[in-house]
Amino acid sequence: MRDVLVTLIVFGSLPLILRAPAVGVLMWVWISVMNPHTQGWGFAQTFPFAYVIGVATLLSLVVARGPKGLPALPCTWLLLAFIAWMNVTTLFALFPAAAYGQWNKVMKIMLMSLVTMMAIRSRQDVHRLIWVLVVSLGYYGVKGGVFTVRSGGTERVWGPEGSFIGDNNAIALALIMTIPLMYYLHQNTPRRWLRHALTGAMLLSALAALGSYSRGGLLAIAAMVLFMWFKSGRKLMLGSIVSLAVPLLLVFMPARWSSRMDSIGDYQVDDSAQGRINAWRMAYNLARDRFFGGGFEISEPSTFLRYAPNPTDVHAAHSIYFQVLGEHGFVGLALYLLLGVLTWRMAAAIARLGAGRDEWRWAASLATMVQASLIGFAVGGAFLSLVYYDVPYYMMAALAAVRVLMRDARPAPVPPVGARAAKSRTARGTARSMGD
Structure with a gap:
């Protein structure tokens, strides 16, 4: 039962991995850190789950936007x-x-x-x-x-x-x-x-x-x-x-x-x-x-x-x-x-x-x-x-x-007071010249 559960989770996650590489990373971390397949008693112990997830994650990273x-x-x-x-x-x-x-x-x-x-x-x-x-x-x-x-x-x-x-x-x-x-x-x-x-x-x-x-x-x-x-x-x-x-x-x-x-x-x-x-x-x-x-x-x-x-x-x-x-x-x-x-x-x-x-x-x-x-x-x-x-x-x-x-996320730096005043004068001068 454990073998079947791990298999269903891994293969059920593949569509999500192909859509978002972050999901692939999370699945990889789960498999590599927890080793859930070792808690089973059958075929899951030797099945290459990590390889399947790794390939899907790399493919997702290539095709994903951003x-x-x-x-x-x-x-x-x-x-x-x-x-x-x-x-x-x-x-x-x-x-x-x-x-x-x-x-x-x-x-x-x-x-x-x-x-x-x-x-x-x-x-x-x-x-x-x-x-x-x-x-x-x-x-x-x-x-x-x-x-x-x-x-x-x-x-x-x-x-x-x-x-x-x-x-x-x-x-x-x-x-x-x-x-x-x-x-x-x-x-x-x-x-x-x-x-x-x-x-x-x-x-x-x-x-x-x-x-x-x-x-x-x-x-x-x-x-x-x-x-x-x-x-x-x-x-x-x-x-x-x-x-x-x-x-x-x-x-x-x-x-x-x-x-x-x-x-x-x-x-x-x-x-x-x-x-x-x-x-x-x-x-x-x-x-x-x-x-x-x-x-x-x-x-x-x-x-x-x-x-x-x-x-x-x-x-x-x-x-x-x-x-x-x-x-x-x-x-x-x-x-x-x-x-x-x-x-x-x-x-x-x-x-x-x-x-x-x-x-x-x-x-x-x-x-x-x-x-x-x-x-x-x-x-x-x-x-x-x-x-x-x-x-x-x-x-x-x-x-x-x-x-x-x-x-x-850092806000844009606020210019010094003198710089702001000079910028304001430049803007007013530009406005007057446009008005002329």
Whole structure:
């Protein structure tokens, strides 16, 4: 039944996609982020829904009327530069066959990220994009939260198998990034029942993140909550809610969970932490030796044998920073970090320009909540290999659309008093000459 439902939704959306590329983007985000086909049990698990939607969206973008270019913003050009650099490093990859397979996957993600920036144009499009992200990830948050309650926190929460967020640490970070977006919708939704539903989804998603037993997730949610409190105009109220909710959530979790979280400070004797550090040092040594890095898919025994302090402990990077460093060198890391900085600055500019203006209050709220999500991603991503996770790129696309909307809506500058007087005299002189 689930397989049939997903199939009907996808193929039923094709006429709408061909009419409006923004619909295609929303469908693509739903398929790629939620992976609804993985929740079925039959043919839908392997059917190429993403390919069908991607082709229809690209066709719609070609034939659709209206502006189609990329937004002329610094983050756009830097994203293009990062994509170009990844293509260059792939030419010098240590393992060409494996690198090509990953390159093919990453380039599809980057292509659709650029398409998202081209198709998402209006406030309605932005709002719908946030809703799709929230529903797609909130589904696993609510499901995982209920599972944590039913199991008493004794079992770990996992994401959809075979996806970016299948790992317990990855689903925790994804849910943490989603909570601020839920809060944005809560602030900008007039329906009371929907606000209550979003409140429940936020609590269950936080509980699911804790139920994943992710230590990096705990650090990420702490950093995100601290940022949201700092940015809040009602610090006392938010601080009181957090002070009441956090102890209740922590007390609910069993001793096994507390023991694992306590191991954060004992990384010297933790095998998992030492494996990560070994992989980080390998990536650093590789980047020092090779200007272009190792290309995609470098976590191979031969690489560790040459560059790692412990050549027998072969691990994935488990860090967005060391992953991009090892795969694309110091230039790639600089481009990736600068892309994050420019996205952050774009959000800050939106929040600053929208402050105190009723018509842009929603934009300022969205920008601040995206910043909270990025804080969570920056902290939690330090322990996960999620450089190519598509959700941060969709958030950047949403911010780019808002920034362009604000820029295009600016009123024409008022000329100085002297200029206005001179213009008035010129107009009167013209009128007299016409009268003569």
